[in-house]
Amino acid sequence: MAADQPLQKQAPGIYRRRIGDVMVTTINDGYLDIPFDILRGVTRESMQNAMHEAFRPGAPRLTVNAFIVQTGGRTILIDSGGGTNTVFSMGLLQENLSTAGFIPADFDTVLLTHIHPDHSNGLLGPSGEALFTRAEIFLNAADIRFWSDPGLRDGRSPAAMPYLDSAASLLDAYRAQLRPAEAGEVAPGLTLLPLPGHTPGHSGYRVDSAGETLVIWGDTVHVPEIQVPYPEVTSEYDIDERLAEESRRRIFDLVATERLLVAGMHLHVPAFAHLVRSEAGFRLVPESWSVVV
Numbered sequence: 001m002a003a004d005q006p007l008q009k010q011a012p013g014i015y016r017r018r019i020g021d022v023m024v025t026t027i028n029d030g031y032l033d034i035p036f037d038i039l040r041g042v043t044r045e046s047m048q049n050a051m052h053e054a055f056r057p058g059a060p061r062l063t064v065n066a067f068i069v070q071t072g073g074r075t076i077l078i079d080s081g082g083g084t085n086t087v088f089s090m091g092l093l094q095e096n097l098s099t100a101g102f103i104p105a106d107f108d109t110v111l112l113t114h115i116h117p118d119h120s121n122g123l124l125g126p127s128g129e130a131l132f133t134r135a136e137i138f139l140n141a142a143d144i145r146f147w148s149d150p151g152l153r154d155g156r157s158p159a160a161m162p163y164l165d166s167a168a169s170l171l172d173a174y175r176a177q178l179r180p181a182e183a184g185e186v187a188p189g190l191t192l193l194p195l196p197g198h199t200p201g202h203s204g205y206r207v208d209s210a211g212e213t214l215v216i217w218g219d220t221v222h223v224p225e226i227q228v229p230y231p232e233v234t235s236e237y238d239i240d241e242r243l244a245e246e247s248r249r250r251i252f253d254l255v256a257t258e259r260l261l262v263a264g265m266h267l268h269v270p271a272f273a274h275l276v277r278s279e280a281g282f283r284l285v286p287e288s289w290s291v292v293v
């Protein structure tokens with residue numbers, strides 16, 4: 001490669017950060033661009049202005065991340081990105097896991113925030129086979145119940161319709177490894193926080209270690225440029241939009257009041273930030289890249 005021909009490929013989407021004695025690694029799976037039409041709650045003009053203010057031209061972009069948590073001899077994956085079967089702009093999980101030094105067999109635990117394909121389909125190989133064969137898969141029992149209901153096929157929940165097949169593939173492939181989870185501790189120092197609405201079992205995970213805390217808030221925001229200043233903005237993906245908004249406001253209030261570090265599946269890499277109150281509502285303060293792990 002000649003010096004005047006720079007590589008066209010981005011550096012690996014990996015970032016390590018310690019929370020007390022726990023190592024957390026962001027693994028980027030790519031991104032997903034969505035039309036403004038999917039979002040509602042404020043005018044299109046307000047959304048476009050918010051994007052403009054954030055210097056983000058074009059369509060709202062959902063960065064898609066998973067996180068590795070290493071604690072007390074456990075190797076835990078939280079969400080898995082969309083894998084290679086969904087949308088072309090996702091599917092970097094395996095490559096980035098490998099660059100970070102992991103293979104699927106290293107993981108003893110997978111914690112899912114919910115079962116949407118951009119969070120769970122990365123657990124499946126090209127033929128729909130389970131890739132994380134050694135892991136117990138924890139998922140809020142409310143999501144397992146909801147997505148396992150054959151009655152959903154009658155269209156009673158329009159927001160669920162596009163995802164019924166991907167949810168079924170995931171549940172089928174991992175039936176024997178699934179562990180229905182409730183609020184509370186799911187692994188040492190890791191607590192499931194129910195944040196229902198986006199899906200009935202949508203959950204965050206809180207990591208506490210040696211006096212430090214991280215709240216991994218799942219899909220509390222899909223488009224940070226819009227939903228942080230306007231927490232009332234819901235999306236067509238939300239199974240219950242009002243409840244999703246209520247959960248978003250509740251976790252915003254908690255992390256802003258207690259000044260807790262947050263990480264998000266759709267926060268831009270490296271995906272760690274603080275949320276602060278501003279005159280209008282809230283403002284996200286992304287954490288700067290740390291050279292020292």
Ligand SMILES: [Zn+2]
Pocket residue numbers: 114116119198219237
């Ligand atoms: Zn989702």
